[in-house]
Amino acid sequence: MTLTTRLTTLAGVRHPIMLAPMGGSAGGALAAAVSRAGGLGMLGAADGNRAWLDREVPIVAAGTDRPWGIGFLTWMLDVAAVQRALEHRPRAVMLSFGDPAPFTDLVRQAGALLIIQVTDLEEARHAVDLGADVIVAQGTEAGGHGARRGRSTLPFVPVVVDLAAPVPVLAAGGIADGRGVAAALALGAAGAVIGTRFQATSEALVDPAIAKAIVDGRGEDTERSRLLDIARGSSWPERYTARTLGHPYLDRWRGRETELDAGARQEYQDDVARGAIPPLPVWAGEAVDLIDDLPSAEDLVPALAAQAEQALHRAGRTT
Structure with missing residues (x-):
């Protein structure tokens, strides 16, 4: 049995599985491997940094002749970055976290699939109004950033499916094995977007220590917070928190985010510099328990x- 859905038809892929465009870690090798295997590989381009794209796009372009795409963090994006990315003719562009309106016409005019990620029903309605080809409904179980006041994947996805119909919806958040993909399809989604599971693969652009932490991690060890963004001086909007594995600064400052002054932020940077804490938090979703190896994404x-x-x-x- 082959799982044919609106995603596989629209994107021209074999399996209803899409790589989450995780900023930095979803590079060209990982995107190419996912696409070669029949999924939709997505580069995690974040703000569309020219040097990063110039390095990673040739890798994915040379690594597969199957459809692939690019994902952006919309709140930190400008039109020029999208224009540069579209010159590489990705099959799809995904816009997440912020108002996608300034960029949607550019994507459509380039002939790429317009994929918009949403974290609440207001965003879902906006995505429909903007003419999204595909909507990603992200639940709070997801690793990395998501809505502070978001909803769990299981109840959120079917609501978005009903609201957006006939626009296909993909489920994201807490999906790390085939049972999760099956559950997404049963909820009416056209496929699943998977992040943490793909971070623990041989092609991911992550430090080996991060991959090991994911393999060793447990769902109950994950936590949603803004604390680590504040401590590391990240300018993520306040409405988005991030799910990570445990971290010394979470233990030290939990419940005292307002006390993270310039001195505490400098201490964080000093601890990174001397290797006392990792350069980045370990973004991980609640399904991290299901990850116990480091296979090839292909x-x-x-x-x-x-x-x-x-x-x-x-x-x-x-029976």
Whole structure:
């Protein structure tokens, strides 16, 4: 059985699995591996840094002849960055966290699929009004950044599916194996967006220590907070928190975010410089328990698809 959905048809991919465009860690090698395997590989371009794109786009372009895309953090984006990225002719562009309106016409005019990620129903309605080709409904179980007042994936996805119809919706947040992909399809989604699981692959642009932390991590060890953004001087908007694994600064400052003054932020940078804490938090979703190895993403995608097919078959049995 092949899982054919609106995503596979629209994007021209074999499996209803999309790589989350994780800023920095979803580079050209990872995106190419996911695409070669039949999923939709996405570069995590963040603000569209020219040097980063110039390095990573040739890798994905040379690594696959199948569809791939680029994802941006909309709140830190400018039109010039999108224009530069579109020169590489990605099959899809995903816009997340912020108002996508200034960039949607550019994406459509370039002939790329317009994918908009949403974290609440207001954003979902806005994405429909903007003419999104695909909407990603992100639940709070997701690793990395998401809405401070978001909703869990299980109840959020079907609400967005109903609101957005006939626009296809992808589920994101807490999906790390084929059973999660099957659950997304059962909720009415056209596929799943997967992040943390792909960070723990041989092609991901992450430090080996981060990959190991994900393999060793547990869901109950993850926590949503703005604290680490404040401590490291990141300018993420206040409405977005981030889910990470445990961190010394979470333990030290939990509940005292307002006390993180310039001196505390400098202390954080000093601790990074001397190797006392990692350069970046370990972004990880609640499904991190399901990750216990570091496979190639090219092997992982068909394995996830096969697991999803098996799960749907089991669910459909009457005896």
